[in-house]
Amino acid sequence: MRKDFSRLPGEHIITWLLCCWDNGASSLELEGRETKQLGSLSREEGIDKAIGKKAQALSLWRVEEQQETIATTTVHWRQYRTNRDSLIPIHKLIHQLEGQGAISRTHSPFNSPIWPVRKSNGEWRLTVGYRGLNEVTPPMSAAVPDMLELQYELESKAAKWYPTIDIAKGFFSIPLAAECRPQFAFPWRGIQYTWNRLPQGWKHSPTIGHGLIQSALEKGEAPEHLQYIDDIIIGGN
Numbered sequence: 001m002r003k004d005f006s007r008l009p010g011e012h013i014i015t016w017l018l019c020c021w022d023n024g025a026s027s028l029e030l031e032g033r034e035t036k037q038l039g040s041l042s043r044e045e046g047i048d049k050a051i052g053k054k055a056q057a058l059s060l061w062r063v064e065e066q067q068e069t070i071a072t073t074t075v076h077w078r079q080y081r082t083n084r085d086s087l088i089p090i091h092k093l094i095h096q097l098e099g100q101g102a103i104s105r106t107h108s109p110f111n112s113p114i115w116p117v118r119k120s121n122g123e124w125r126l127t128v129g130y131r132g133l134n135e136v137t138p139p140m141s142a143a144v145p146d147m148l149e150l151q152y153e154l155e156s157k158a159a160k161w162y163p164t165i166d167i168a169k170g171f172f173s174i175p176l177a178a179e180c181r182p183q184f185a186f187p188w189r190g191i192q193y194t195w196n197r198l199p200q201g202w203k204h205s206p207t208i209g210h211g212l213i214q215s216a217l218e219k220g221e222a223p224e225h226l227q228y229i230d231d232i233i234i235g236g237n
Helices: 013-027 032-039 045-051 084-099 131-135 147-155 205-219
Strands: 103-105 164-166 186-188 191-195 225-228 231-234
Antiparallel strands (some): 103 191, 164 231, 186 191, 225 231
């Protein structure tokens, strides 16, 4: 991997770190041992090409179905009005996710409203407002590192090169056990769906995703790196 992310004079460390994470993955190049190491975890187009596999829009990580915490109380929130511009893009996205097995139709006493979000490139992201569900979900130990701790650790290194990896659709590649799926139900055009993969917007998704990626990196011979959920930055000279 070759990309220079030199920090500008006077640039705040957090600003620089976020720029590395946000912009580095767009021109990622992988070679040799690094691609083989990541091949079992991700299906990024660049990784697929390097290890000789066909690119996939969405795939399952080689992990067991996650039996996650179940809410202590049934939550049923009605769908509120959404942005008209999002209707067609979200309808296409739901159809695509259903075809890929990420979501499926269901009948559940739980219900949370969808919350379409427009991305910076003009496309739409399907998120669900799980605020009510999060309030009645038991806590779990957080595994996501504190940003200040990452800052201190990064400042202690004297690396010249900072390649970055962003694992695309990371949450949607983590399978959920059938028993915990009903609580993630959401409506769309008179039909109720639920997630078969780890959903965005749920309070424990970052912790679960971070832990699985961390475990995968520890099993291999990953170079020295820092990890924040599905973003990885590697320092070297």
